[in-house]
Amino acid sequence: xxxxxxxxxxxxxxxxxxxxxxxxxxxxxxxxxxxxxxxxxxxxxxxxxxxxxxxxxxxxxxxxxxxxxxxxxxxxxxxxxxxxxxxxxxxxxxxxxxxxxxxxxxxxxxxxxxxxxxxxxxxxxxxxxxxxxxxxxxxxxxxxxxxxxxxxxxxxxxxxxxxxxxxxxxxxxxxxxxxxxxxxxxxxxxxxxxxxxxxxxxxxxxxxxxxxxxxxxxxxxxxxxxxxxxxxxxxxxxxxxxxxxxxxxxxxxxxxxxxxxxxxxxxxxxxxxxxxxxxxxxxxxxxxxxxxxxxxxxxxxxxxxxxxxxxxxxxxxxxxxxxxxxxxxxxxxxxxxxxxxxxxxxxxxxxxxxxxxxxxxxxxxxxxxxxxxxxxxxxxxxxxxxxxxxxxxxxxxxxxxxxxxxxxxxxxxxxxxxxxxxxxxxxxxxxxxxxxxxxxxxxxxxxxxxxxxxxxxxxxxxxxxxxxxxxxxxxxxxxxxxxxxxxxxxxxxxxxx
Amino acid sequence: xxxxxxxxxxxxxxxxxxxxxxxxxxxxxxxxxxxxxxxxxxxxxxxxxxxxxxxxxxxxxxxxxxxxxxxxxxxxxxxxxxxxxxxxxxxxxxxxxxxxxxxxxxxxxxxxxxxxxxxxxxxxxxxxxxxxxxxxxxxxxxxxxxxxxxxxxxxxxxxxxxxxxxxxxxxxxxxxxxxxxxxxxxxxxxxxxxxxxxxxxxxxxxxxxxxxxxxxxxxxxxxxxxxxxxxxxxxxxxxxxxxxxxxxxxxxxxxxxxxxxxxxxxxxxxxxxxxxxxxxxxxxxxxxxxxxxxxxxxxxxxxxxxxxxxxxxxxxxxxxxxxxxxxxxxxxxxxxxxxxxxxxxxxxxxxxxxxxxxxxxxxxxxxxxxxxxxxxxxxxxxxxxxxxxxxxxxxxxxxxxxxxxxxxxxxxxxxxxxxxxxxxxxxxxxxxxxxxxxxxxxxxxxxxxxxxxxxx
Numbered sequence: 001x002x003x004x005x006x007x008x009x010x011x012x013x014x015x016x017x018x019x020x021x022x023x024x025x026x027x028x029x030x031x032x033x034x035x036x037x038x039x040x041x042x043x044x045x046x047x048x049x050x051x052x053x054x055x056x057x058x059x060x061x062x063x064x065x066x067x068x069x070x071x072x073x074x075x076x077x078x079x080x081x082x083x084x085x086x087x088x089x090x091x092x093x094x095x096x097x098x099x100x101x102x103x104x105x106x107x108x109x110x111x112x113x114x115x116x117x118x119x120x121x122x123x124x125x126x127x128x129x130x131x132x133x134x135x136x137x138x139x140x141x142x143x144x145x146x147x148x149x150x151x152x153x154x155x156x157x158x159x160x161x162x163x164x165x166x167x168x169x170x171x172x173x174x175x176x177x178x179x180x181x182x183x184x185x186x187x188x189x190x191x192x193x194x195x196x197x198x199x200x201x202x203x204x205x206x207x208x209x210x211x212x213x214x215x216x217x218x219x220x221x222x223x224x225x226x227x228x229x230x231x232x233x234x235x236x237x238x239x240x241x242x243x244x245x246x247x248x249x250x251x252x253x254x255x256x257x258x259x260x261x262x263x264x265x266x267x268x269x270x271x272x273x274x275x276x277x278x279x280x281x282x283x284x285x286x287x288x289x290x291x292x293x294x295x296x297x298x299x300x301x302x303x304x305x306x307x308x309x310x311x312x313x314x315x316x317x318x319x320x321x322x323x324x325x326x327x328x329x330x331x332x333x334x335x336x337x338x339x340x341x342x343x344x345x346x347x348x349x350x351x352x353x354x355x356x357x358x359x360x361x362x363x364x365x366x367x368x369x370x371x372x373x374x375x376x377x378x379x380x381x382x383x384x385x386x387x388x389x390x391x392x393x394x395x396x397x398x399x400x401x402x403x404x405x406x407x408x409x410x411x412x413x414x415x416x417x418x419x420x421x422x423x424x425x426x427x428x429x430x431x432x433x434x435x436x437x438x439x440x441x442x443x444x445x446x447x448x449x450x451x452x453x454x455x456x457x458x459x460x461x462x463x464x465x466x467x468x469x470x471x472x473x474x475x476x477x478x479x480x481x482x483x484x485x486x487x488x489x490x491x492x493x494x495x496x497x
Numbered sequence: 498x499x500x501x502x503x504x505x506x507x508x509x510x511x512x513x514x515x516x517x518x519x520x521x522x523x524x525x526x527x528x529x530x531x532x533x534x535x536x537x538x539x540x541x542x543x544x545x546x547x548x549x550x551x552x553x554x555x556x557x558x559x560x561x562x563x564x565x566x567x568x569x570x571x572x573x574x575x576x577x578x579x580x581x582x583x584x585x586x587x588x589x590x591x592x593x594x595x596x597x598x599x600x601x602x603x604x605x606x607x608x609x610x611x612x613x614x615x616x617x618x619x620x621x622x623x624x625x626x627x628x629x630x631x632x633x634x635x636x637x638x639x640x641x642x643x644x645x646x647x648x649x650x651x652x653x654x655x656x657x658x659x660x661x662x663x664x665x666x667x668x669x670x671x672x673x674x675x676x677x678x679x680x681x682x683x684x685x686x687x688x689x690x691x692x693x694x695x696x697x698x699x700x701x702x703x704x705x706x707x708x709x710x711x712x713x714x715x716x717x718x719x720x721x722x723x724x725x726x727x728x729x730x731x732x733x734x735x736x737x738x739x740x741x742x743x744x745x746x747x748x749x750x751x752x753x754x755x756x757x758x759x760x761x762x763x764x765x766x767x768x769x770x771x772x773x774x775x776x777x778x779x780x781x782x783x784x785x786x787x788x789x790x791x792x793x794x795x796x797x798x799x800x801x802x803x804x805x806x807x808x809x810x811x812x813x814x815x816x817x818x819x820x821x822x823x824x825x826x827x828x829x830x831x832x833x834x835x836x837x838x839x840x841x842x843x844x845x846x847x848x849x850x851x852x853x854x855x856x857x858x859x860x861x862x863x864x865x866x867x868x869x870x871x872x873x874x875x876x877x878x879x880x881x882x883x884x885x886x887x888x889x890x891x892x893x894x895x896x897x898x899x900x901x902x903x904x905x906x907x908x909x910x911x912x913x914x915x916x917x918x919x920x921x922x923x924x925x926x927x928x929x930x931x932x933x934x935x936x937x938x939x940x941x942x943x944x945x946x947x948x949x950x951x952x953x
Contacts, residue, residue: 045790051585053789056576057561061544074540078564079498091611095539098611101622104535134583153744189744194752196745196873274532277636277668277679280865283951362526362542403868403901405880407952410901412878414870434870434878436901436948467530467638467666469929487948494903494947495876 002121004178008038008164012080013176017168019082020064023089025170029066031109032089033169035318036062036080037361039161040129044136046156049144051137061361064088068096070106076362110345110352112321114172120315122179123308124209128160131210139213143186143224150228151188158213159183159205159461161473165318173320181207181311181473183461184220188227192235197431199231199416202252202398204458205473207309217309230417230429237429240418242490246393247435248386251478253415254374255458256399258476261439262294262301263372264465265408266328267355268337268347279465280406283439284334286347292334295443298377301329303338303370305354310371311459311473314354318365321354328372332444340367359470366466373457373477380451383480389448393421394433394488399458401434412436414491434489445486450479499567502603504547505649507567511574512651514551514558514581516593518798520787521647522546525608528640529618534625541611548787549577550795552593556584557795559788587796589789589821594799598655602647607659609643617687624696628669633700636668641687646785654799658781660835661685664923664932667692668883669699671706675953676896678702679862679883681724681923683778683932702862702884708895710887712949718858719944720851720888723922723936725864726839729877729906730769730936731927732867734837736875737807738792739816739826748875748907749816756816758828763811763910767841771834772804777921778933780835792833794819805831811910836933841916848938851917853891859944860886860893863925864902875905880950882925899953900946915940 017034024032037059044054062085063076073096077088128136136158144154160182168174183205189198203218212218249257269275270282284292305314305323314323319341328336336353344352357368387395398416405411418433419426437445459475499507501521508519524544530537548561551574558580562573617639628635642662649655663684670677678699684690721729742749742756749757773782784800786793797819806814815831823830852860867879878901885897917938924934 043788047791050588052588052791053559053795054580054584055559055561055788056580057546057548058563059544060563063542071536072539074538076540076542078543078545080564091541095541095611098614098618099529099536099539101619102529102531102536102625104625132583133580137585189746191745196750198746273634273636273674274537276532276670276674276677277638277666280952281674362544364538364540366538401868401870401878403866403878403880405899405901405950405952406865406882409952410880410948410950412870412901412903412947432871438951464929467929468526468528468640489903489947491870491876491903492874494878494945495871495874495905496908496945 002124004119004121004176005164011036013166015082016062016080016085020085020089021168021170023086024064024066027090027093029068029093031067031170033065033167034062035361036166038164039360041161042129043157043159046140046144048153049141049148054133059360063361064092065364066092066096067107068093069100071096071100071103072107074364107342108345109341110350112341112351115175115316115320116172117174120177122207122313124180126210127180128182128210129162143220146224147188147228151190151231153189154186156186167318167320169320175316175320177315179207180209181205181461182210182212184213186224188231190231190235195235197231197235199227199234202416205311205461207311207313234417234429234431237431239432239492240430240488240490242488242493244485245488246390247483247486248383248390248393248395248421248480249483250397250480251456251458252398253396254478254481255476256402257413258372258374258478260402260404261408261411263369263476265439266337267367267369268339268343269367271337272343278467283407283409288334290335293332294329294334294440295332296446297332298449299329299332299443299446300375301372302326302375303328303372305370307371307475309457310475312369312371312475317354317356318358319352319356321352321356324353326353338367338370343367357472359472363468363470366470368465368472369463369474371475374449374479376452376455376479377449380449380479383450383454386448386450386480386482387421387426388424389482390421391423394430395419395421395426409438411439432491434491436487436489442483442486445483446481447484448482450481454480501606501647504570505647507570508549508574509649509651511571512551512578514553514578516552516651518550518593518650518795520548520785523606523645524642526640526642527609527611527613528638529614530638532636533634534629543608547573549574551577551581553581555586555590556581557587558584559795561787587789589794589796589819591796591820593650593652593796594654595652596654596799599657602655602657606645609641613641613687614639617690617692620692624692628696631700632672633703634670634672635696636670637666639665648785648798650799656783656799660780662932663687664928665690667695667699669696669703671703676703676706677883677953679925681925681928683921683923705886705893706884706896710895710897712897714900714946714948716943716945719941720855720858720860721939721941722848722861723920723938724925725861726939727922727924727934727936728864728867728926730837730839731924731931732877733875733906734807737816739818739828740791740822742816743826747872749813756826758813758816761812762808762907763913765841765913765916766810767808767839767910767916768806769808769839770804770806771836772838773802773834775836775838778836778935780933784832792817794821797832800832802832802834805834838935839937840919841937845916845918845937847918851915851938851940852888855888855891858888859897860888865926867926870903875907876903877905878903899950901948901950902945903947904945909941912941912943913939914942
């Protein structure tokens with residue numbers, strides 16, 4: 001198992017925490033938490049095998065959050081001295097005072113055991129920041145070159161993040177954590193007559209290290225080798241006839257539908273209206289807990305912050321709550337929400353399930369998404385078996401365009417590849433496909449989920465939420481799944497052409 | 498900690514590369530967030546980011562670090578120098594812009610603080626009380642950001658830009674959450690924000706919503722208010738990269754090769770342009786590029802920006818260019834600018850006048866969750882939000898259900914039948930990234946409402 005980097009541990013973590021928390025206690029707060037973070041991110045982009053741009057950046061700072069007279073106060077700082085930490089505590093208390101006239105709901109937090117000086121490191125082998133930039137560029141350039149010639153252009157990118165967090169609060173919890181994630185993407189582009197199209201790798205972003213690019217967890221050379229022919233076929237494919245179709249959806253597409261229509265819809269802050277002016281609310285309101293017929297009986301969804309290589313996996317969240325696994329939908333019924341400590345107490349859950357996260361030292365922790373995943377069927381069917389059950393339908397792989405309304409009812413998704421299904425067999429690619437549905441109609445139309453052999457952990461680095469805007473990494477596992485009678489649009493016709 | 502000016506000078510002196518650009522961004526923010534007539538989160542934050550761009554031959558190395566102490570500076574500069582030596586030649590390599598210290602270079606940074614809300618917060622509290630008494634709930638977000646950016650180069654540039662950015666989003670809902678209305682304003686300092694007046698306008702819209710009319714999906718005459726036009730035009734602007742157009746990838750690609758620059762997009766003589774000096778939405782008058790991409794080049798740092806037409810007289814005039822892409826496309830070098838203005842013909846009417854002259858149509862409040870479906874047509878999908886109003890015989894007669902739309906802003910320009918008077922507006926969807934816009938309302942005779950959304 002990897003260890004937390006010594007240079008992070010060498011920062012004056014405890015001295016600053018002690019100074020901030022003591023100053024907050026002196027000022028009479030009910031609760032205070034100190035968080036010091038360093039987030040390093042490197043992005044490189046290539047076009048046609050040549051480096052187009054790279055950026056190696058970090059964010060370093062600390063934050064103090066207090067509850068004073070029932071009102072939140074938050075301040076952050078960048079000068080890593082005890083004096084600056086104490087000043088931030090004072091500023092946080094002052095922010096609480098200025099905000100008090102507009103606070104009508106006293107803040108209290110759910111109880112959580114104290115974790116004294118605990119550490120956690122995510123599962124990875126090779127720190128991507130230990131790999132020279134030239135080696136990464138050379139690998140992406142080689143992969144790009146392998147497609148050039150058969151396609152017109154290739155863009156490639158690699159995002160790498162290392163997140164280090166130290167947390168301490170007035171209850172006595174002290175946690176130190178480090179996690180790493182990578183996301184390589186290659187996109188091929190080609191023109192055939194007046195038609196232009198592109199196709200990208202389906203490899204998901206993962207909580208792994210650089211080993212992900214060298215054979216652990218994904219076979220990039222094999223996937224890249226297939227793309228030129230697949231793209232050429234797509235360019236010559238017929239445009240879809242709009243109408244209702246049965247769908248077999250691959251996890252490389254379904255993860256995003258899960259994210260938008262289940263993940264966000266079961267965030268309790270949305271269900272309670274805290275995001276009403278921005279990200280939106282949820283049709284899955286609190287009064288429907290235990291009663292909402294969310295989907296078909298084969299629908300079982302869990303939230304977790306524990307899955308190995310999951311992008312939302314942590315040891316403890318940003319309120320000092322241990323990572324957990326919990327049910328959200330059981331046998332098609334809504335049975336749980338994603339929580340933070342304030343909401344957990346407010347709505348009688350007793351304990352938070354550990355979904356608080358801040359994306360930087362300058363931002364407050366808010367309730368963010370766990371790894372929300374659709375459970376595969378025990379001894380369930382393969383993707384081919386699911387396809388064999390379809391007389392007239394479409395098989396969808398890869399995500400592309402997505403949009404969903406502010407209560408998570410109406411959504412529209414496209415994808416990377418669409419195959420016509422005729423009499424249980426694939427019958428060539430289709431173009432211009434989008435599927436559009438209402439969340440509960442869609443999940444109630446799910447007739448079958450595939451077995452463990454079809455399960456893939458998809459995800460994204462950049463789920464947006466909150467004001468000021470924050471981004472969070474999150475994974476979603478899914479098997480292939482069969483849906484009946486879903487509305488398919490022709491996107492060219494939608495554009496009035 | 499050193500001053501940003503000292504950091505720029507020391508970093509430039511430490512660099513052993515052929516050329517070097519140093520950018521220091523000093524940021525400060527204050528925010529209040531509220532829901533259901535009460536505070537939910539708040540905070541103040543400071544940031545300091547040093548970006549060193551070293552150039553070795555045609556290779557470039559970029560290293561960016563937060564909160565750099567004076568004793569760490571040499572390490573950051575050395576890392577950028579080493580990355581430049583190690584780098585492949587960059588296609589966009591060009592001689593750096595030259596210059597001297599601009600007026601005000603030496604001034605101290607003036608950060609924002611929670612005090613920017615000293616008058617606003619009590620006023621908001623009064624609006625909460627008023628809303629509560631009237632059965633309304635207020636939701637929203639107020640934020641003020643001050644960013645001071647210092648750009649220095651080995652070629653003598655010493656440029657700074659102080660950018661205040663403020664925004665207020667205010668959303669009113671009926672007590673049962675079934676009716677919703679939204680408004681937003683961009684501000685430089687919150688002094689000009691009249692929260693009571695904004696709340697009053699939302700109260701009127703919630704009254705409009707008391708009569709509900711259900712409509713099917715279909716094409717409707719639709720009045721897009723300035724905030725909705727802003728969101729659509731910002732997306733158009735972001736996808737107006739010259740290189741992608743020249744590569745045949747976008748709606749601005751010409752069939753058979755090249756770009757559509759010079760092609761008429763609208764029968765109405767609309768003008769879409771950017772101007773760093775436009776009153777009230779002033780932005781940086783020079784290029785600030787922390788990394789190279791297809792639409793920006795670190796080598797262009799410090800290049801002066803002036804008023805630039807993207808569309809004029811309804812015709813596509815320019816695309817987003819670096820000096821490098823301008824050479825590739827044979828077009829003018831017109832880098833991206835951080836504001837956007839759209840105007841129609843002289844004498845454009847107000848939104849109220851446009852409503853009054855409508856026989857039957859829809860008046861939108863704003864658009865939401867806008868995403869690209871097809872880059873070649875720039876087909877976008879998204880939702881209407883916080884009030885779709887049915888207008889009959891010049892008056893709002895009720896609220897209609899929400900819709901999912903599928904439309905291309907470029908196609909809309911070709912079908913628009915009226916462009917109203919322009920005014921500063923806050924884009925609903927994109928205001929996390931882009932707040933400085935002046936936009937008109939637009940009338941479209943056949944806006945494609947693809948399906949009904951149950952959301953309210």
